[in-house]
Amino acid sequence: MCGIVGYIGERDATPVIVNGLRKLEYRGYDSAGVAVLENGKIEVRREAGKISGLETLIQQSPLHGKIGIGHTRWATHGVPSQQNAHPQVGSTGKIVIVHNGIVENYLALKEELSSEGVEFKSETDTETIVHLIEHFFAVSQDLYGAVVETLKRIRGAHGIVVLSSDYPDQLIAARLGNAGGIAIGLGEGETFIASDLPALVEFTHRIVFLDSGEIAVVKKDSLEISTINGKKVKPVVQNVPWDPISAEKGLYRHFMQKEIHEQVRSLSDTLVGRVEFDNYSIVLPDLKCDQEKARSIQKIMITACGTAAYAGMVGKILLEKIARIPTEVIIASEFRYADPLVDENTVVLAISQSGETADTLAAMAEGRKRKATIWAIVNAIGSQAMRVADGFISMQVGPEIGVASTKAFTAPILNLYMLAVYLADLRGTLSKTRRIELVRDLLRVPGLAEKALSHEDEIMVLAEQYKHVRSALYLGRGINMPIAYEGALKLKEITYIHAEGYPAGEMKHGPIALVDKDLPVIALATQDAWYEKMVSQIEQAKARSGKVIAVATEGDELIPPIADAVFWVPKTPWLLSPVINVIPLQLFAYHIAVLRGLDVDQPRNLAKSVTVE
Numbered sequence: 001m002c003g004i005v006g007y008i009g010e011r012d013a014t015p016v017i018v019n020g021l022r023k024l025e026y027r028g029y030d031s032a033g034v035a036v037l038e039n040g041k042i043e044v045r046r047e048a049g050k051i052s053g054l055e056t057l058i059q060q061s062p063l064h065g066k067i068g069i070g071h072t073r074w075a076t077h078g079v080p081s082q083q084n085a086h087p088q089v090g091s092t093g094k095i096v097i098v099h100n101g102i103v104e105n106y107l108a109l110k111e112e113l114s115s116e117g118v119e120f121k122s123e124t125d126t127e128t129i130v131h132l133i134e135h136f137f138a139v140s141q142d143l144y145g146a147v148v149e150t151l152k153r154i155r156g157a158h159g160i161v162v163l164s165s166d167y168p169d170q171l172i173a174a175r176l177g178n179a180g181g182i183a184i185g186l187g188e189g190e191t192f193i194a195s196d197l198p199a200l201v202e203f204t205h206r207i208v209f210l211d212s213g214e215i216a217v218v219k220k221d222s223l224e225i226s227t228i229n230g231k232k233v234k235p236v237v238q239n240v241p242w243d244p245i246s247a248e249k250g251l252y253r254h255f256m257q258k259e260i261h262e263q264v265r266s267l268s269d270t271l272v273g274r275v276e277f278d279n280y281s282i283v284l285p286d287l288k289c290d291q292e293k294a295r296s297i298q299k300i301m302i303t304a305c306g307t308a309a310y311a312g313m314v315g316k317i318l319l320e321k322i323a324r325i326p327t328e329v330i331i332a333s334e335f336r337y338a339d340p341l342v343d344e345n346t347v348v349l350a351i352s353q354s355g356e357t358a359d360t361l362a363a364m365a366e367g368r369k370r371k372a373t374i375w376a377i378v379n380a381i382g383s384q385a386m387r388v389a390d391g392f393i394s395m396q397v398g399p400e401i402g403v404a405s406t407k408a409f410t411a412p413i414l415n416l417y418m419l420a421v422y423l424a425d426l427r428g429t430l431s432k433t434r435r436i437e438l439v440r441d442l443l444r445v446p447g448l449a450e451k452a453l454s455h456e457d458e459i460m461v462l463a464e465q466y467k468h469v470r471s472a473l474y475l476g477r478g479i480n481m482p483i484a485y486e487g488a489l490k491l492k493e494i495t496y497i498h499a500e501g502y503p504a505g506e507m508k509h510g511p512i513a514l515v516d517k518d519l520p521v522i523a524l525a526t527q528d529a530w531y532e533k534m535v536s537q538i539e540q541a542k543a544r545s546g547k548v549i550a551v552a553t554e555g556d557e558l559i560p561p562i563a564d565a566v567f568w569v570p571k572t573p574w575l576l577s578p579v580i581n582v583i584p585l586q587l588f589a590y591h592i593a594v595l596r597g598l599d600v601d602q603p604r605n606l607a608k609s610v611t612v613e
């Protein structure tokens with residue numbers, strides 16, 4: 001979950017690394033550090049807290065060199081402190097590492113190393129790695145071999161980069177399992193390493209991704225990759241189209257705000273290359289699915305975490321309604337422990353913005369073990385999920401930096417809608433007229449999102465009124481039930497206000513006991529098949545003095561007199577309504593967090609990619 005950066009070339013390494021860390025701060029932000037080789041000696045600067053603290057430290061005590069590594073941390077072992085920050089330094093001061101992952105057997109290794117007289121200075125599991133490298137290096141005087149031996153001893157999933165003052169012309173980078181990626185950016189006479197693309201695309205678009213079990217010797221003008229078992233691997237250079245501007249905040253105050261507004265564009269970008277306008281059909285070439293395959297599918301099991309799982313819940317309804325394929329949603333952290341009923345006629349469909357979420361990758365691996373076809377809906381290009389899937393749909397929305405997912409929630413809903421239309425078409429269960437109708441509806445979505453966003457000022461007023469509440473209840477039914485979950489998740493993760501999403505029909509079975517004048521109830525009551533039921537739900541909450549904010553369709557005259565306030569959204573075909581209905585809920589959470597003076601893009605205790613179990 002941490003961010004890793006490395007640089008070797010002719011520039012001053014420190015600003016390149018710190019700039020990269022800033023771009024990756026969303027991955028972890030409790031402490032940070034840099035190590036640079038300066039006049040043959042490794043200089044380290046580390047600081048608890050955000051990167052700005054590290055920058056101040058570097059201003060006070062600068063370090064210069066042409067090779068170095070850096071890290072922004074999300075603590076797993078040991079509190080966020082200067083001592084526990086990376087780079088972690090070995091006993092000789094000649095080897096330093098940055099690490100992403102958890103050394104599962106670190107206690108045993110620590111005991112072993114301590115018995116040899118090694119003194120540990122931090123509480124981290126990472127420190128065992130650097131001492132192990134030193135231990136093997138002392139014997140062989142071969143850094144590469146020492147790193148390989150170390151990788152063979154540590155258990156768990158890891159991304160690491162090693163710098164040694166004995167090897168001033170190289171960095172060693174390695175990836176074991178799914179602790180997040182290692183991407184190597186090739187420049188002219190310089191090479192960059194990062195755990196994620198935003199740190200690289202400003203410098204180069206020529207990227208090589210390490211696979212699990214691979215180790216690379218990175219020099220300023222060469223790159224050699226092998227497996228840890230010694231097999232040479234030919235680097236595959238990918239041209240990554242992300243533009244660096246999309247990883248910047250631009251005129252917006254926060255990435256989250258930018259990404260909410262960007263949805264007009266991202267919802268249209270995700271359609272590019274997928275909609276054939278001459279006959280209103282859908283093409284999904286990267287899915288590699290033919291008619292025979294489509295007809296053989298007996299079940300789809302969607303697996304994902306958090307926001308992505310809520311998008312999957314909407315997808316279940318879309319796939320069942322449009323393609324008539326039985327679909328289940330199973331939270332990825334449960335998948336491998338659930339003994340799931342999966343066989344060769346099942347598609348396991350993973351949804352992930354980062355494509356690096358450990359639980360989602362583990363669910364995909366479990367599906368593979370049980371002979372299912374593995375598909376993925378992924379945003380991050382070159383990510384593990386994209387690479388291990390048999391077929392994929394790329395979200396095509398550019399980097400999402402805000403920890404709270406927004407555009408990577410709405411795009412996969414459109415992807416799932418397209419998938420449903422595509423499969424129904426291949427299976428021959430969709431009439432041409434219906435397909436044209438569905439695709440026409442799809443094309444209206446970006447415009448509808450723009451209309452939903454135009455109500456931001458009214459939402460800001462409500463955010464001001466509700467910014468001090470202690471708890472909130474989000475209610476929805478049918479296809480908008482997952483939107484209640486997602487609305488509640490957005491509120492809790494960035495405002496720290498307790499919120500619950502609940503199926504509205506379940507209120508009378510318990511939660512209605514919570515309703516009183518202090519509890520805002522946010523009710524998704526747009527005009528669909530569940531509209532009347534939601535109206536009576538609002539009445540029931542009002543009868544118990546609840547404060548109701550309804551998400552309602554523009555022009556609705558029934559809702560305003562019974563609700564305390566309304567989030568207006570444009571009239572939208574019901575199958576696509578979740579994409580539009582979530583927008584006011586994203587804005588509401590965002591503005592409350594701003595009014596409460598919170599760090600919207602980097603909420604406490606969270607990280608963007610959850611690469612540990």
Ligand code: AGP
Nearest residue numbers: 306307308352353354357404405
């Ligand atoms: C969203 O706001 C969350 N921060 C989180 O639930 C996220 O969606 C989840 O961790 C899954 O991430 P992924 O899409 O990268 O797999």
